[in-house]
Amino acid sequence: MRRIGIDVGGTNTDAVLIEEGKVAGAVKAPTSEDVTTGILDSLKALGATGVLKAKKIDGVMIGTTHFINAVVQRRHLTKVAALRLGMPASASLPPFCDWPEDLAELVRGGVWMVEGGHEYDGRPFMPLDEAAVTRAAREMKAAGLKSVGISSIFSPLDPGHERRAAELLAKELPDAAITCSSDLGRIGLLERENAGLLNAALADLARDTIAAFENAIQESGIAAPLFITQNDGTVAEAHQARRLPVYSFASGATNSMRGAAYLSGLSDAMVIDVGGTTTDVGQLKHGFPREANSVVKVGGVRTLFRMPDLLSIGLGGGSHVVLDPLKVGPVSVGYRLLKDGIAFGGKQLTTTDVAIALGLLILGDKKKVAQLDAATCRKVLAESARLAEEAIDRMKTEAGDVPLIAVGGGAFLIPDKLPGVSQVIHVEHGDCANAVGAAIAQVSGECDQIFKDLSRTEALSAAQGIANDRAVAAGAARGSLATIESEDMPLAYLPGNSVRVRVRVVGDVAGS
Amino acid sequence: MNRRELSIDDIESLAVGAWVLGTGGGGNPYLPLLNMRALYREGHCVQLMQAADLADDDLVAGAGGMGAPLVGIERMGDPYTLTRAVRAMETHIKRRFTALMSVEIGGGNGVRPLMAAALMNLPVVDSDPMGRAYPEGQMTSTAIGGLAPCPISLVDVRGLESIVHSTPNAKWTERVARKICIEYGSTASMCTPPRTGAEIKKWGIHGTTTKAIRIGETVRRAQRLHEDAVAAILAVEPGVLLFKGKVIDVARRVTEGYLRGVLGIDGLDEFRGVVMRIDFQNEWIVAYRDGEPLAMTPDLICVLDSVSGEAVGSETIRYGQRVTVIALPPPEIFLTPKGLEHVGPRAFGYDLDYRSVFSS
Numbered sequence: 001m002r003r004i005g006i007d008v009g010g011t012n013t014d015a016v017l018i019e020e021g022k023v024a025g026a027v028k029a030p031t032s033e034d035v036t037t038g039i040l041d042s043l044k045a046l047g048a049t050g051v052l053k054a055k056k057i058d059g060v061m062i063g064t065t066h067f068i069n070a071v072v073q074r075r076h077l078t079k080v081a082a083l084r085l086g087m088p089a090s091a092s093l094p095p096f097c098d099w100p101e102d103l104a105e106l107v108r109g110g111v112w113m114v115e116g117g118h119e120y121d122g123r124p125f126m127p128l129d130e131a132a133v134t135r136a137a138r139e140m141k142a143a144g145l146k147s148v149g150i151s152s153i154f155s156p157l158d159p160g161h162e163r164r165a166a167e168l169l170a171k172e173l174p175d176a177a178i179t180c181s182s183d184l185g186r187i188g189l190l191e192r193e194n195a196g197l198l199n200a201a202l203a204d205l206a207r208d209t210i211a212a213f214e215n216a217i218q219e220s221g222i223a224a225p226l227f228i229t230q231n232d233g234t235v236a237e238a239h240q241a242r243r244l245p246v247y248s249f250a251s252g253a254t255n256s257m258r259g260a261a262y263l264s265g266l267s268d269a270m271v272i273d274v275g276g277t278t279t280d281v282g283q284l285k286h287g288f289p290r291e292a293n294s295v296v297k298v299g300g301v302r303t304l305f306r307m308p309d310l311l312s313i314g315l316g317g318g319s320h321v322v323l324d325p326l327k328v329g330p331v332s333v334g335y336r337l338l339k340d341g342i343a344f345g346g347k348q349l350t351t352t353d354v355a356i357a358l359g360l361l362i363l364g365d366k367k368k369v370a371q372l373d374a375a376t377c378r379k380v381l382a383e384s385a386r387l388a389e390e391a392i393d394r395m396k397t398e399a400g401d402v403p404l405i406a407v408g409g410g411a412f413l414i415p416d417k418l419p420g421v422s423q424v425i426h427v428e429h430g431d432c433a434n435a436v437g438a439a440i441a442q443v444s445g446e447c448d449q450i451f452k453d454l455s456r457t458e459a460l461s462a463a464q465g466i467a468n469d470r471a472v473a474a475g476a477a478r479g480s481l482a483t484i485e486s487e488d489m490p491l492a493y494l495p496g497n498s499v500r501v502r503v504r505v506v507g508d509v510a511g512s
Numbered sequence: 513m514n515r516r517e518l519s520i521d522d523i524e525s526l527a528v529g530a531w532v533l534g535t536g537g538g539g540n541p542y543l544p545l546l547n548m549r550a551l552y553r554e555g556h557c558v559q560l561m562q563a564a565d566l567a568d569d570d571l572v573a574g575a576g577g578m579g580a581p582l583v584g585i586e587r588m589g590d591p592y593t594l595t596r597a598v599r600a601m602e603t604h605i606k607r608r609f610t611a612l613m614s615v616e617i618g619g620g621n622g623v624r625p626l627m628a629a630a631l632m633n634l635p636v637v638d639s640d641p642m643g644r645a646y647p648e649g650q651m652t653s654t655a656i657g658g659l660a661p662c663p664i665s666l667v668d669v670r671g672l673e674s675i676v677h678s679t680p681n682a683k684w685t686e687r688v689a690r691k692i693c694i695e696y697g698s699t700a701s702m703c704t705p706p707r708t709g710a711e712i713k714k715w716g717i718h719g720t721t722t723k724a725i726r727i728g729e730t731v732r733r734a735q736r737l738h739e740d741a742v743a744a745i746l747a748v749e750p751g752v753l754l755f756k757g758k759v760i761d762v763a764r765r766v767t768e769g770y771l772r773g774v775l776g777i778d779g780l781d782e783f784r785g786v787v788m789r790i791d792f793q794n795e796w797i798v799a800y801r802d803g804e805p806l807a808m809t810p811d812l813i814c815v816l817d818s819v820s821g822e823a824v825g826s827e828t829i830r831y832g833q834r835v836t837v838i839a840l841p842p843p844e845i846f847l848t849p850k851g852l853e854h855v856g857p858r859a860f861g862y863d864l865d866y867r868s869v870f871s872s
Contacts, residue, residue, distance in 0.1 A: 089669045092590035093546055119697040120583050120766050126670070153586045188585045188828065190543070291832065309819070394738050456763055486831045490765040 001509060002057055004046070004222070005439025006039060007255060007432070008064040011276025011318055011335050012409055013038035014435040015046045023263075025051035026432040028409065031335045035066075035209060038335075039216035047220075057224035060217055061235055063438035064228075065252035066209050067202050067245045071299035074102065078177075079109035080200040081145040083136055083169070084193065085116030085128060085152035085161045095151070095193055100300035107201045109145040112136035116161045117153030125153050128161045130168060137172035147177045149200035151193035155182035157489060157500070177203035183244065186487065191295070191304045198301060199246040206245035210238050227441070231307050232484060233258055233288070234444040234506050249298060250307045253280050255437030257289040257308060260405040262440055263427040269403040270392055270421070273433065274410030276318040277332035281391045282310045284405075306484070311395050315387050317410030321349045321380055328383045343369045351413055354380045360412050384413045393420055407433035443509060445471025445481075448502040456499065460488060463501040476507030515559045515635060520552045522725055523626065529728030530622025531823035532745065533720075533840075535812050537771075537794030538619015538645030539581040540825050543588050547627050551591060556630035561611065563639045563716050566709030571607055572637055573598050574704030575625045576615035578649075578666065578689065580771040581794060582764070582827040583699040584620065590669065591627035594701040597667040598628050601703040604663060604675050613637040613712065615704050616652075617720040618645025618795075619825070639716035643843035644812050647770055647794040649689065650682035651855045653845045654707065657715035661685045665703045668696040694769045717843045731821045741821020742836045752869055754799060754807055755788045755837040756780050756818060762829055770794050771826055775815075777835060788837065790815070792826045797860050799837060807869045808862070810842035810855045839869045 007014045008031060016026040027049065029041035039062075046052060070076045082095035095111050096104045114132035117125040140148065148169055152161045159182035166178045181196035210228065217226050228241035229251040241248050256273040260266075267287040273280045283290040289308030296307045314330020318337045321328055333340040333348050340346035342353045343364030355361040357369040358377045396402060401422035406414040407430040416424050429436060447466040451459040464483065472478050485504040518526075527541035534541075548558075566572070575598050577589050602608055612625040612632070617640040629636045641652035655661065661682040666674045666689055674692045679685045685705075693700045707715075730748050734741035746753065757777040764773030772793050779786035789800045796813035799806050807813050815824050818834040829835070846855050847868075857864040 086587070090588040090590070092550065092592065093543065093588050097550070098546055117586075120580070120586070121698075123697075125587070125697065187582060189588065190546075190585075484832065486761075488763070 002055060003439045004057055004060045004224070005435040005437070006042065006060065006062045007252065007434035007438055008035060008039065008062060008066065009252065009275055009434065010065060010069060011316070011337060013042045014432040015042035016429065016432050016435040016439055017046060017051050018436070018439040023429050023436060025049045026429045026435065028432065030338055035212040036216045036219070039213065040219055043216070043220040043222065057222055059227055060222060060224050061227045061229055061438045061441050062213050063251045063255040063434055064209065064248070067205065068249045068298065070202060070205050071103070071198060074106055076205045077106055077201045078147045078204045079145055080107050080197055081109045081140040081143070081148045082111045082197055083133070083148055083150045083165060084113045085150070085165060086125065086189070087113050087115045089117070089125065089153060090189065093190065095149070095197060098190065098302055099194070103299055103301065107197065110140065110143055112139070116165070118155070118158045118161065120154060120157070122158055128164055130164070133165045133168045134172060137169045141173055146173070146175060147200045147203040148173070149179045149181070149193065149196040151181040151189060151196055153189060155180070156186050156192070184246065185304055188304055191302055194301050195246055195303045195305065198298065198303070199244060202245040206242050210242045214238060229255055229438050229441045231305060232444070232506065233442050235441045246305070249305065252434055253282065253310050254289055254308050255441070256280065256407055256434040257282050257284055257437065258287070258440065259433030259435070259437030260284065260407045260427070260430070261287045262436055263429055263433060264405050264425055266403065266405065266425070269405050269425070270395065271405045271407065272388060272392065272414060274316055274406065274408040274413050276316045276337060276409060277314070277334050278312050279315040279388060279391065279410070280310045280312050281395045282308050283395060311391050313387055313391050315384060315413065317350070317352045317413070319351045321351055321354060323349070323376060326379060326383055328380060328387065351380065351384060351410065355412050381413065381415070385415050385418065388414055389418050389420065392418065396420065406430065440509070442506045443471060443474040443476045444504060444506045445469065445474060445476065446502070446504045448500070450498055450500050452498050456488060459499050459501050460486065460503070463503040464505070467503040467505045471505050471507050475509050477510040478507070481505045481507040514565055515561045518558050518560050518626070520549060523548050523623065525725045525728030525732060526721065527623055527728065528731050528822060529724035529726065530617055530619060531825070532727050532731070532814055532816065533617050533622065533643070533724055533812065534619030534645045534795070534823055534825065535814055536792055536796040536826040537581055537647060538616055538621050539577065539584040540828065541620045541623045543585070544620045544623035544627060547591055548623060548630070551627065551630040558626045558629045559635040560638050560721055561635040563637050563712050563718050566611065566637065566712055568708060568710035570610040570709035572611045572613050572707045572709065572712050573601060573609040574615040574641070574707070575612050575628045576621035576702060577624055577699065578693050578702045579699035580766045580769060581619070581825055582766055582771050583697060585827060587697060587699050589624070589699070589701060591631050593667055593669045594624060595628045595631045596673070597665050597701040597703045598632065600665040600667060600673050600675065601663065601706065604665065605706060609634060609706070611635050611637050614640040614721065615702070616640055616642040616645045617724055618642065621645065622721070622724050636721065637712060637716070638721045639712060639718045640720045641715070641717060643717040643720055645795050646855060649686035649704070651859065652682070653717050653843070654711070654715050655682035656845060656850050656854050659707065659711055659715060660705050662705055664689050664705060666692050666696070666700040667702070668700055672696060690769045698766055698769050717845065734821060742816055742818065742838065745821060746838060749840055751838045751840040753836070753838055754869070755801065756783050757788060757835065759829060759831055759833045759835060762831065764826065773826065775826070775829060777837070780834065790837070793860060794826060796826070798857060798862055798864065805864055805867070807839045808857045808864060808866060809860060810846035810851070810866070811869055812840040812842060814838050814840060841870050
């Protein structure tokens, strides 16, 4: 098994080759504004190390923070038309009602609420008002909206009204990107709708970003299928990620944590991933990122996604440094580090400049930072360490000292000793942990179907068996399979003790 | 008159605290809270008053939601339909209410009367008839006190309105009202039987809204300070820690207008190797440790998110979630023989004698 893992971060694009369970090569290139160039540069750099040599590559797995950054930074978002089927219920809490106002302003292209939806037992709540859907579609068209999020009461039980509304919309808006909430989740109208609206807001960005990925792979001459890594540490094929980008929201963090576990050989530790702009702190339990326990807010929006439990702070290798009074971050030069940093001829003092002045990093031109005295530089590093220490303390779930794996391009900001930490571990290729995590991303198997005339236990175990077989067929090692979701919903309106069961399992790629 | 104007921050705390007292049921107060935020943004405001300040002939309406919590997070209730339920009752009894009250402080119903109070410009009494949440209408201090079991109004957002006018007892009111609720789709806005000020003073469980606000403030403060929120609750309330673990199984179904099922939790930390099973009917009813009953109604069994300290409801709890189970003591009235008849384990069909986790 030979896979290339790529991490497209805000500052750097990293690429690694994993071959026979080892890191055979790892390189970094600056992320480019067009994304493609950065990936091409990193693949060229990887090729230049001589590890590729026209070998057959089984897959290129790309992880990116693009989608979550777009929401957090409120950039590149598409205006969304929200169509909710369920009137007259829930009208006092319309779509976007619990979004942060600034994000709602950017994304809310319009809200349409029409009659429709189902009861918990499958009866229609109200018949779908098809004329109103068509009217809404015409108004969306007149308003120039091209992305629509549809939600409907109890659509995870019966997606019929959402699908029909999508058909009616497509007639009026043939080019629109349409997200149905039933494709994204479970019971809980508001959270499911929020996920759908976020997904719809990413429609243009997902199309452009994934096209850029595809172009880069094609131009690099590597003949391998493209996969995009997802929040839960598994991969999706490119066309699916284009349709449902919210599933790839937090993959960058998952990748770096799993990469840290892989590179260090530890399965229980704290992980600190210091990038160019932000630092993420999380915890590894049995080799997996500890999951956020309940409601996850993305850019302030409540969803029910499964995501690693992370604390992000504005500290990184590109963080702005102000000397008087001393302040590190949260603003960063981002991917302009190699132009704007003082050691590279720019004007902005960054944490990287400070590390170069102290001789911690051999980069740029040390003479350009010679005016920085050692005492000042140490104060800057102490301040960075203090920010990191505070974040680690907040994420710790046990009182004693724990080992800490420091990864990411800015890991030089983490000193060898920190209060509350038994040992700081820096690993080889740690600066490319995200890309390593992408390369070793897992495959999943899912079963979501209705079973009849079985006991609940029998239905669950049948679904488990099917999900396991699908994961193995997709390349997972059977011994490594773990169940991450298991849910059953009795369908009272169908005969024969019917129950809808959804089971999702994940496993390591066989032979990795 | 001693009234307290509730700030939106009080209501944020009320939502968190009511959810803890919901013991799994009563529905997540988050949605009623969202409605309250919208009403406060529109300039509405709610006053909280003490039962002691009610005149004997004041008339108090219990305003809230009935049904299966799972339905409530898809068909979200609204202030207008709830107000219609109260107005329907006023029309039926040909009298105006002077105050509103929670039908149960636990869960969404701890916040819902505020939604109608904001629109009707009436105060909310700092009392309720449960001191927690229970699935059935006769599981109340007012039913134990033998107060009138009817009338009760049930309203659906589609324009359906029903009054259960005459029944011999609260159990019959519950049975008939539940059937109506099921036909509505297992969710309804309701107004429970009107009570006089004198009745509330005698039979209400008092200070429960304030108590919920206090618990909510405790949890929110612990979250802000990154402290252990579960420990913080146990520091201000006389509760006990029952279990810590990870959810490994949730079986649930909506039947007879309730959400029923069984929750399985695998122990973590000091509870490693131990399993807990909790049966539920909207609320957590009986908790078994390694097959042995450990805690049971009327003790409040609270399943909390181990990280945030916030309550986890029976409708949303899911596989893999890390939870901590604590017990809080029940109001005294439920510990009397008559009280246990209404809310003890046998009232839920369990052949178990009530044994309090607080007696040992």
